[in-house]
Amino acid sequence: MAGLARAWSVALRGVDGQVVEIEAAIGGGLPGVHLVGLPDAALHESKDRVRAAVVNSGRTWPNERIVLALSPATLRKTGSAFDLALACCVLAAGGAVAQATLDRTVLLGELALDGRLRPVRGVLPCLLAARATGLERVVVPAATLPEAALVDGLDVFGADTLSDVLAWLAGDVALRRPGPVAAGAPVAPPDLADVMGQPDARHALEVAAAGGHHLLMVGPPGTGKTMLAQRITGLLPELDPDDALQLAAIRSVAGRLPDDGPLSTVAPFVAPHHSTSMAALVGGGSGTARPGAVSLAHRGILFLDECAEFGPHLLESLRTPLEEGEVRLARAEGTVRYPARFQLILAANPCPCAPAHDRDCVCPSLARRRYLGRLSGPLLDRVDLRTRMLPVTALTGLGDGAESTATVRARVQAARAAAAARWAEHGWRTNAEVPGPALRTRFPLPRSVTRPLDAGLRAGELTARGADRALRVAWTLGDLAGLDRPRRETVESALYFRDRRAA
Structure with a gap:
């Protein structure tokens, strides 16, 4: 034969x-x-x-x-x-x-x-x-x-x-054919109104959702850091068909694609534990390099709770995907690329002992500095918004008048629509995606508006990257306020969210 x-x-x-x-x-x-x-x-x-x-x-x-x-x-x-x-x-x-x-x-x-x-x-x-x-x-x-x-x-x-x-x-039988595409059962996101107080942090979360910005929250335990992070997905828009298909492909390779409703249009929320490995966070493993948490969070949220407990090598590994929106994993037979354009949300206690109130802290000042010092300057420079969470001192009246997810989502969607229309011809969808040189050259602001940025650069309080990120936040604040262009007060507000009081 x-x-x-x-x-x-x-x-x-x-x-x-x-x-x-x-x-x-x-x-x-x-x-x-x-x-x-x-x-x-x-x-x-x-x-x-x-x-x-x-x-x-x-x-x-x-x-x-x-x-x-x-x-x-x-x-x-x-x-x-x-x-x-x-x-x-x-x-x-x-x-x-x-x-x-x-x-x-x-x-x-x-x-x-x-x-x-x-x-x-x-x-x-x-x-x-x-x-x-x-x-x-x-x-x-x-x-x-x-x-x-x-x-x-x-x-x-x-x-x-x-x-x-x-x-x-052989033509003897007919095989099964796929049925209609199954849609996942809609799940109502947790409501933002559940978070008590914290007006600064709530506003920072809204700005982060509206512009696609990264966010750091620092505060004692029980102040609502995790609750706020979990509620940002309810503010984000649904994924478009191309992004949903790309996310489904990543989940398929990772073996995480659900049988019921494999094509989800809800922005993913991935929260790895601080004991996670490098391969689980950015991807890798022996043999075939598989996608990690940063890729599973593509077009969604990567939430690092107790981020100061993560190893420095894990935190530093996020710098490249934060800038480039992809992970490159080198192997002997070549380099594998996985999409990783995610929004980073960090949450941390102010010190190792993590008391309910600062007055009860027993940590030496050096220990406090070392604890948050695990978040390096280059990493923090890539975080657009920083906010301090304050201890809750009363329960009565804190929830009165708190805006719901639906109310805030409407403002976020309007701001995103304004940004998308402005950047459409350039291929950018959110303010966070706009390169700094493009903001400075194609969409320059008057010197009277950017003067606070110049002052921060001269004083050494800002790097050039930090100034670009503050400028992006200023455009987002302008979109939320219904402005065509940022004003000086919006630039000052953007710098307020970049100060070092939260880090």
């Missing part, structure tokens, strides 16, 4: 897929299976899984030399998603499957020893890559059909077993 066949699958590099051509050649030597094309350990073991699945599905495994080549040969292939394509390609080379049925068809899925088709990660970005390449049909594990339904322009089929796929290729 001698034969040659080919099938198609997809390899992942970060959240980008690349179509892989699988070729099978049978004959010309002693019986055995040889897999070439830079497979990792999981893929190299697929030879045994595929053979057992084929035999236990009632098919005959060719008792000859089998060479399986995955192209492009220089691309590292990882994971078990190639199992189904390998099995069908071997059977096609042996004459059990017609080659014409495999043309322009992508096969994804891990095979169990009894022939069951198990779900794999990253189905969504794999289908996006298949569509971009011009392939027409995709077969995926039936459990991943809700995720596959997010991609239009492809004929998607779901199977439970290898036998089902082979019978479908």
Whole structure:
């Protein structure tokens, strides 16, 4: 027996897929299976899984030399998603499957020893890559059909077993098709009116939501830092379809995509514990580099509670994604990029002992300085807003007249709409995304307005980056006030939120 066949699958590099051509050649030597094309350990073991699945599905495994080549040969292939394509390609080379049925068809899925088709990660970005390449049909594990339904322009089929796929290729049965895209059940966000007092912090949260700015809150325990952070998602706009699909692709690669309502338009809120590892925070891990918390928070909120308890190396690792909006993870076979354009919310106690009131603090002054000193100057320079939370001294009357999430959200949406209209032709959506040179050259403000920034630079209280960030905050404050351009008082208010009293 001698034969040659080919099938198609997809390899992942970060959240980008690349179509892989699988070729099978049978004959010309002693019986055995040889897999070439830079497979990792999981893929190299697929030879045994595929053979057992084929035999236990009632098919005959060719008792000859089998060479399986995955192209492009220089691309590292990882994971078990190639199992189904390998099995069908071997059977096609042996004459059990017609080659014409495999043309322009992508096969994804891990095979169990009894022939069951198990779900794999990253189905969504794999289908996006298949569509971009011009392939027409995709077969995926039936459990991943809700995720596959997010991609239009492809004929998607779901199977439970290898036998089902082979019978479908022979034209004997029909495979399952995806249903309508499931929308997640709407969940009402917690209300901002629940937070007692803290007018400065509430205003800072509104400004942060309106302009996409980063925020630091410092205050004793029980003052509402976590409550405020959790309520910012209710102020943010829904994700547009492209951002929602990109977030779903990141979650798919990370194995975090929910079965019910995989396409969520709610801005994500990710809050890692201070004991988290570097790989869990920014991404990584052995073998395939997986997305971390900063990527799972893409187009949403990354909240670091008790941020002074995080290791300095963890905090410093945030500086690059804060500036560039992506994470680059270097591996021996190349660099993987994950989107990471998030909004950073930091919360910290003023000192290690964290008393309910400053007068009860027992920490030496040096210990207090060292505690918040873990937040380095370069990191704090990238935080646009800083606010101090004060102890709650009374319960009576604190909640009277507190604005609800709906009320504040209306102002935030109006401010965001004004910013989006102003920056539309330049491709920016929020004030926080506008580069400083563009603000200074294309949208210059009168010297009388920017004089407080000049004074801060001369006094050494601001860096050039800090002045640019204060200028962005000033534009946001102007949008919230309904102004066309910032005024001197809005610039002074922006500097008020950058002073060092909160750090």
